[in-house]
Structures are given as C-alpha cells and as structure tokens.
Amino acid sequence: MKKKTAHEQFIAYLRSEGKNITPERLHILDAVLNQKAHFKIDDMIEKMSCAKKRVSRATVYRSIKTIENAGLIKYIRSINDEKIYEVQKEHHDHMICESCGKIFEFHDKDLETLQDLICESHGFTPKRHTMKIFGICEKCKKDD
Amino acid sequence: MKKKTAHEQFIAYLRSEGKNITPERLHILDAVLNQKAHFKIDDMIEKMSCAKKRVSRATVYRSIKTIENAGLIKYIRSINDEKIYEVQKEHHDHMICESCGKIFEFHDKDLETLQDLICESHGFTPKRHTMKIFGICEKCKKDD
DNA sequence: CAGATAATTGAGATTTAATCTCAATTACGA
DNA sequence: TCGTAATTGAGATTAAATCTCAATTATCTG
Ligand SMILES: [Mn+2]
Ligand SMILES: [Mn+2]
Ligand SMILES: [Zn+2]
Ligand SMILES: [Zn+2]
Numbered sequence: 127m128k129k130k131t132a133h134e135q136f137i138a139y140l141r142s143e144g145k146n147i148t149p150e151r152l153h154i155l156d157a158v159l160n161q162k163a164h165f166k167i168d169d170m171i172e173k174m175s176c177a178k179k180r181v182s183r184a185t186v187y188r189s190i191k192t193i194e195n196a197g198l199i200k201y202i203r204s205i206n207d208e209k210i211y212e213v214q215k216e217h218h219d220h221m222i223c224e225s226c227g228k229i230f231e232f233h234d235k236d237l238e239t240l241q242d243l244i245c246e247s248h249g250f251t252p253k254r255h256t257m258k259i260f261g262i263c264e265k266c267k268k269d270d
Numbered sequence: 271m272k273k274k275t276a277h278e279q280f281i282a283y284l285r286s287e288g289k290n291i292t293p294e295r296l297h298i299l300d301a302v303l304n305q306k307a308h309f310k311i312d313d314m315i316e317k318m319s320c321a322k323k324r325v326s327r328a329t330v331y332r333s334i335k336t337i338e339n340a341g342l343i344k345y346i347r348s349i350n351d352e353k354i355y356e357v358q359k360e361h362h363d364h365m366i367c368e369s370c371g372k373i374f375e376f377h378d379k380d381l382e383t384l385q386d387l388i389c390e391s392h393g394f395t396p397k398r399h400t401m402k403i404f405g406i407c408e409k410c411k412k413d414d
Numbered sequence: 415c416a417g418a419t420a421a422t423t424g425a426g427a428t429t430t431a432a433t434c435t436c437a438a439t440t441a442c443g444a
Numbered sequence: 445t446c447g448t449a450a451t452t453g454a455g456a457t458t459a460a461a462t463c464t465c466a467a468t469t470a471t472c473t474g
Contacts, residue, residue, distance in 0.1 A: 146421055146470050167460090182424045187461065209460090221394045234388050237381070241403065244378050249408030250365045257401040259385065264393030290441050290450055311431090326453045331432065353431090 132159055132198050132213075139196035150181045154189040158199060164212045164229060202256070219257040225266035276303055276342050276357075283340035294325045298333040302343060308356045308373060346400070363401040369410035 130138070136155050140147050157173050158165070167190060174181040181189075190211065193199050199211045202220070219237075221230040245252040274282070280299050284291050301317050302309070311334060318325040325333075334355065337343050343355045346364070363381075365374040389396040 144421090148422065148470070150423070184425080184462080185423060188422085221389065221392065221396075223394075224397065230392065230394065232388065232392060234384075237384055237388060240378075240381055240384060241401075244376065244381060245365065245403060245405065248365065248374065248376060249411070250367075250374065250403070250405055251411065252365075252403045252405040253368065254405075255401065255403040257399065259389060259394070259396045259399040261389065261394055261396040261398075267393070267395065288450095292441070292451065294452070328433080328454080329452060332451085 136193065136196050136198060140192075145192070149179065150185050151189050151192065153177070153179055153181055154186060155193055155198070158190075158193060158211075158213065161213065163231075164202075164210050166208065166210055202258075217254075219259075221259045221261065221263070223263035223266055224260055225262050228263060230263065280337065280340050280342060284336075289336070293323060294329050295333050295336065297321065297323055297325055298330060299337055299342070302334070302337060302355075303357065305357065307375075308346075308354050310352065310354055346402075361398075363403075365403045365405065365407070367407035367410055368404055369406050372407060374407065 133152075133155065136151075137147060139145075140151070154170065154174060157170060157177070161169070167186070170190065171183050171186045174186050175183075190199070194201060194211070198214055200214050202210050202212055216233065217238075218231040218233045221232060222228075223230070241255065242252060277296075277299065280295075281291060283289075284295070298314065298318060301314060301321070305313070311330070314334065315327050315330045318330050319327075334343070338345060338355070342358055344358050346354050346356055360377065361382075362375040362377045365376060366372075367374070385399065386396060
C-alpha cells in the first residue's frame with residue numbers, strides 16, 4: 127500500500143477534525159511543502175501576500191497552526207531565538223553551528239534507544255523529544 | 271580551594287566586563303537565587319516591585335539578561351511555550367510531563383558520552399546542548 | 415442542485431511582552 | 445572629592461501574534 131502524501135495526510139486530518147477544506151489552507155500547505163526544510167512564518171506571510179491567490183496574515187497564522195497540529199510541520203528555534211518551522215520528515219535531531227547558524231540534521235538509533243531506556247528507568251513514558259547540540263561545524267572550523 | 275559562590279561569580283563577571291556593581295543587579299541576583307529551580311520573568315518583576323528596594327521592570331529585564339550572560343541562569347521553555355528561566359546547576363536534561371506540566375531533571379553520563387561521539391563522527395565540535403523529552407510522568411500514569 | 419447552517423476568511427483593531435528613550439541618578443577610577 | 449561614563453526608572457514605543465466581526469464560503473441534506 128502506498129504511503130500517503132503530505133497533501134493527503136492534511137486532507138485526512140481536516141476531515142477527521144470536521145474542518146473545512148479551503149483553498150487558503152491548501153495554498154499555504156503547498157507553499158510550505160515547496161519551502162526548503164526550514165522556514166520562518168514571515169517568509170510565508172510575504173509569499174502568500176504576493177501569490178496569485180493572496181491569503182491574509184491572520185489566515186497564514188491560523189493555517190500554519192493547523193498544519194502543525196496535523197503533524198506536518200514542527201516548531202523549532204534556532205540559536206538567536208528565531209522562530210522557525212520545519213517540514214516534518216522522519217524524526218531527527220539537530221546540530222546548530224554557532225558560527226554560521228547552519229542547522230544540521232542527524233539521527234542516531236543508539237541514541238534514541240538509550241533515551242528510551244533512561245525514560246523507562248524513571249517511570250516516564252516518552253512521546254516525543256527535541257535535542258539540539260550547539261557548537262561549531264566542520265566547515266567553520268576550517269575557515270577559522 | 272573553595273568553589274566560588276554564584277554571588278562571587280556574578281561580581282567577577284561584572285568586573286571582567288567592566289560593568290558596574292549596582293544594588294539593583296545584586297538584588298535581582300538574590301531574588302533569582304532564592305527562587306526554586308524554575309521561574310518566570312513576570313514572577314521576578316512582581317517580586318521586585320514589592321520588595322523594600324524596588325526595581326523597575328526595564329531593569330529586571332536588563333539584569334536577568336546580564337545574569338544569563340554570566341552563565342548563572344539559563345533560558346528554557348516548557349510545554350505550553352511558556353518562557354522560563356532556570357538557575358544553573360550542573361548540566362542536566364529535561365523530561366516534561368504533558369499531563370501535569372512538571373519538569374523533571376536528569377543526567378546520564380552514557381547519554382552525554384554518546385552525544386559527544388556522534389558529534390565527533392560528524393566533525394562537529396559541541397559546546398552545549400539541550401534535550402527535552404515530552405511524555406507522561408509516573409504519577410500521572412497512576413492517577414489516570 | 416438549492417437552501418440552511420456553521421465554519422472560515424480578511425482587514426484592521428487590539429493585546430502584550432519586550433525594548434527603547436532620555437533625563438536624573440549612581441558607581442567608580444583618579 | 446570630582447569628572448565621566450554607566451545605569452536606572454517611568455513612560456513611550458515596537459512588533460509578533462491574536463482577536464473581532466461582517467462578509468464569504470464549504471458542507472450537508474433532501
Ligand atoms: Mn532524537
Ligand atoms: Mn545532556
Ligand atoms: Zn558553521
Ligand atoms: Zn505528570
């Protein structure tokens with residue numbers, strides 16, 4: 127069986143919540159999916175105010191939150207406390223370079239397993255987590 | 271040799287930065303240190319507006335930032351996106367209960383070591399990190 | 415497809431945490 | 445003690461995010 131596209135997932139989510147499927151919501155979803163991994167909400171607002179079909183600021187805020195609740199994007203924060211959303215792929219964690227600001231994604235199965243074990247030993251049932259490692263990336267070390 | 275108190279560390283920091291040692295700054299530091307681990311900036315503003323020596327809102331914001339730069343407190347965020355500061359003790363990570371909102375601190379040496387290894391394998395030099403695990407705590411599971 | 419109903423939208427108003435302004439005060443080195 | 449630069453307080457300002465509400469639109473039912 128085929129894996130559902132983000133578009134299909136969103137529609138399914140809207141249906142399940144009794145929310146209407148509006149062109150505004152679908153437009154914003156498309157813009158979000160065409161974005162590279164990380165984006166700021168202001169980028170979206172600007173993008174949507176120039177597009178053929180323009181969408182208001184209030185609706186961008188509202189829809190971004192809806193898309194987030196649908197699990198298709200996630201709210202993260204970069205080093206300078208900037209508010210950034212990211213399109214959800216498989217789970218991953220972040221390394222953030224304090225020199226160039228670049229965000230690197232990584233995934234380590236052992237790390238995830240160890241986290242689960244630690245939670246278990248504390249009687250805590252983990253649902254999700256975020257981990258951000260701040261430091262200096264390989265490139266910035268060389269350029270130094 | 272004795273370990274420096276937070277108070278001494280703060281004074282040393284102010285000196286090293288050529289900043290003045292003012293009663294307002296020391297007052298706010300004291301209030302912060304008397305706080306239990308986690309606090310909101312509004313608590314501080316209120317506390318400082320009732321104290322014998324009252325301190326203005328602007329100065330609370332300014333000094334909290336100074337104390338943060340001195341490394342004595344750290345800015346974290348809880349589940350509902352509330353802005354919370356915490357007094358810095360040894361490094362630790364967080365488990366946050368999505369049911370009761372309680373924040374649990376933990377430290378696991380193996381986890382830290384593994385993180386360093388992963389960074390190394392990516393050519394990334396880690397300076398600091400944050401890790402938050404969201405889920406359900408032991409007590410909330412029972413009360414269910 | 416038409417009509418009823420509830421959800422959604424847009425534009426501008428509003429909220430509110432955080433920052434800024436600047437005159438008055440204070441800390442500090444000489 | 446004095447001169448200078450840093451800091452403070454009170455209120456003004458900023459700006460992201462939310463709210464308001466009349467007009468529009470999606471969806472359901474027959
Ligand atoms: Mn992870
Ligand atoms: Mn850690
Ligand atoms: Zn870098
Ligand atoms: Zn709990």
